[in-house]
Amino acid sequence: MIASIRRLGLVLLLGASLSAPCRAQDGDVLTVAVDANAPPFMYQEHDKIDGLYPLLVSAVCDRAGMACGLRALAWRRAMFELDRSAMAAAGIYKTASRAQRYDFSLPLYQEHVVVVYLRQHPLDFRGLPDLDHKRIGVMAGWSYGDEFDNARAERLFKAYDGDSDAQNLQLLLRGNLDAVLMLQEGIDAKLQSGAYAGLAVAPVILASKATYLAINKASPQLPLLQHFNQALEKMREDGSYQQLIKQFFSSRGHKP
Secondary structure, rough: OHHHHHHHHHHHHHHHHHHHHOOOOOOOEEEEEEEOEEEOEEEEOOOOEEEEEOHHHHHHHHHOOOEEEEEEEHHHHHHHHHHHOOOEEEEEOOHHHOOEEEEEEOOOOOEEEEEEEOOOOOOOOHHHHHHHHOOOEEEEEOOOOOOHHHHOOOOOOEEEOOHHHOOOOHHHOOOOEEEEEEEEHHHHHHHHOOOOOOOOEEOOOOOEEEEEEEEOOOOOOOOOOHHHHHHHHHHHHHOHHHHHHHOOOOOOOOOO
């Protein structure tokens, strides 16, 4: 009888351990590159890494029981580090070509890409074909989805790579570009500052894209992705993810 009870206890203990989320081992460090020039989502200011994705990735790693090493880089450099398996990258879009090289986390957030233009030169934007034959400012190293990337490869428009939104907007104001692609929250913050009164945003969004944490399939960090996903899923289930998003945007005067 005692032996049977002990066997039953062992089975219950084993079942509980298999159903509970696994935590990373002590000493595990997930090194993550973020864009240094993409506020409010990720940026570096006065040697401080800030933004939604650094905050969210740090919170998820803490929940998973692993340390997080954040690196703010120009996005081209971040992609280089991701390609050589030196770092993961946060705030990245998933495309067919990238899925061949990287494994992706559960979605971090849903971004909206909008088209910005000069008020004095209105742009009737209703869809991607309306960018044909235009000069478009984009962020260097960014993908805006398979449809946009394919149209760019076919040279249906001229895409110019900038290292920051501010750089692209200056080129737009000077007349060197016809439009600039930006994230909705990024241009909202700039328009609220009053410094870009001559700009307008097309009412139709170019794309709505989920963002992810990506790790190179050849990276030694790849096993940590499972722990990251388990922790992120738990945060969504208990509401702490939603609370973090709400607090982040409310503290900056935006609605999520």
